[in-house]
Amino acid sequence: MNLLEFSGKYKPIIEKALALYFQKSFSDNRDILRQAMHYSLLSEAKRIRPLLIIAVFLLFNEEKNLKKILPLACAVEMVHTYSLIHDDLPCMDDDDYRRGRLTCHKKYGEDMAVLAGDTLNTFALEVVAQEMPCFYEAEKVLDLMVRFTRDLGIEGMAGGQVLDLKVDEKVRTADHLKQIHNLKTGALLQFCTSAPAFLEGGTKQEQAALAVFGQRMGLLFQIIDDILDVKGKNLGKSLQKDIKQNKLTYVTLFGLEEAQNKAQKEYEGAKDSLFSLKNKNVEILQVFLDYILERDK
Numbered sequence: 001m002n003l004l005e006f007s008g009k010y011k012p013i014i015e016k017a018l019a020l021y022f023q024k025s026f027s028d029n030r031d032i033l034r035q036a037m038h039y040s041l042l043s044e045a046k047r048i049r050p051l052l053i054i055a056v057f058l059l060f061n062e063e064k065n066l067k068k069i070l071p072l073a074c075a076v077e078m079v080h081t082y083s084l085i086h087d088d089l090p091c092m093d094d095d096d097y098r099r100g101r102l103t104c105h106k107k108y109g110e111d112m113a114v115l116a117g118d119t120l121n122t123f124a125l126e127v128v129a130q131e132m133p134c135f136y137e138a139e140k141v142l143d144l145m146v147r148f149t150r151d152l153g154i155e156g157m158a159g160g161q162v163l164d165l166k167v168d169e170k171v172r173t174a175d176h177l178k179q180i181h182n183l184k185t186g187a188l189l190q191f192c193t194s195a196p197a198f199l200e201g202g203t204k205q206e207q208a209a210l211a212v213f214g215q216r217m218g219l220l221f222q223i224i225d226d227i228l229d230v231k232g233k234n235l236g237k238s239l240q241k242d243i244k245q246n247k248l249t250y251v252t253l254f255g256l257e258e259a260q261n262k263a264q265k266e267y268e269g270a271k272d273s274l275f276s277l278k279n280k281n282v283e284i285l286q287v288f289l290d291y292i293l294e295r296d297k
Contacts (some may be wrong), residue, residue, distance in 0.1 A: 003291045006284055007051060014050045017070050018042060018077065021127070036108040036116040037123075041081045043099050048288070050077045052192040055284045056210060059277075060200035069196055071131035072144075075124035076192060079152055082120035083161075083188075085113050092165065125149070136199055144195060151187040160184025167248045177248055178219065186218030193217070193285075209276045213285065216270035221292050223263040226250045228296065267293045 001009075022038045025031050050073035057069040088095040088103040089110060096106050105113035128148065132141045150156060160183025167176065193214030197207045226249040250259040270289055274282045 001284060001287070003284075003287045006055070006287070007047070010051060010054050011047050013066070013070070014047050014054075014073060014077070015042070017074050021074065021123070032108065032112060033115050033119060036104055036112045037120055039107060040085050040098075040104045040116060041078060041120065043101065045077075045081075045099055047077060049080050049188065049192050050074065052189070052214075052285075052288060053196055055288065056193050057196040057200065058284075059280050059282070060197060060202055068135040069199070071127050072195065072199075075127045075148075076188070078120045078124035078127070080188065082117040082124075083157060085117040085120070087161070089113060092161070121152075140199065144199065147195065147198075148191060151191045156183055156187035157185075160187065164247070172248050172253065174253065177250065177253055180248070181219050181222040182215060185222045186215040189218035189221070190214035206277060206280075209273045213270050213273040216266045216273065217289060217292060220263055220266040220270060220289070223250045223259055223266065224292060224295060226252075227256065227259055227263065230256060263293065 018041060022034065022042070024034075026034060053069060053073040053076060054066065057066070061068070084098055085104045087093050088098055089105055095103055097103060103113070104116055108116070125145065125148075128141070128145055132144065136144075152158065154162075160180050163176070163180045164184055167180070190211045191214070194207050194211040197210050202210070229249070230251045250262060254262065267289060271286065274285055274289075
């Protein structure tokens with residue numbers, strides 16, 4: 001099965017599940033907030049993170065039990081969308097377009113965009129806390145939430161964003177750049193690839209291998225993103241913003257050719273981590289990896 005087929009099969013399930021969380025409307029001005037959340041979350045998106053969660057889940061369980069992992073898949077997409085809303089704000093990366101259309105703050109104003117991001121973040125935790133204990137032991141769900149919030153916080157995505165925003169000439173190094181993206185992008189992706197294994201009783205070795213896979217895939221994703229930004233490919237957002245803002249990227253630090261070499265290195269490292277998963281059909285995870293390496297948008 002290729003990624004297009006996998007997405008064609010499971011993405012509609014994700015979309016339906018996400019839409020169910022936003023059926024309730026409000027008769028007062030709170031509905032503006034709901035609309036802003038709905039606008040950002042239910043836009044045309046690839047849903048790579050929830051699809052990854054499903055792919056890993058299917059290594060350990062059967063498709064007929066997919067409802068067990070759907071709340072987590074939806075929660076991860078909610079926090080990913082919250083991060084994009086905030087990332088686009090004028091005080092952050094200051095972007096007017098996301099996924100090919102106006103960013104949330106351009107559509108609804110900065111006040112509603114901040115609140116939409118905040119509420120998606122907290123709503124994601126509500127979904128995990130309320131729905132995951134229906135399928136997994138409460139103690140395991142609590143451990144899951146600790147992992148989830150850690151990978152979103154100062155030791156994960158938010159911390160990586162700070163390092164990205166506050167970089168200066170003294171720390172424009174390869175190690176610092178890698179740390180930024182291991183936190184900003186890699187932390188959530190490694191959660192996506194390791195959390196289903198944890199919930200489904202995967203061994204510590206399997207969980208560790210999948211975490212490495214996710215983190216290296218996250219770094220690969222970011223390097224390719226940097227390359228596409230320079231090449232002027234359509235990422236659904238403003239092009240060449242990194243160069244204009246003098247941001248630290250793999251292309252600005254190493255040049256285009258070396259950035260491409262580093263992308264290949266992360267690809268090979270991620271692939272090696274899959275080979276350590278004995279007796280598991282990891283073909284679909286390899287397909288995800290190929291897609292990220294070869295994507296042009």
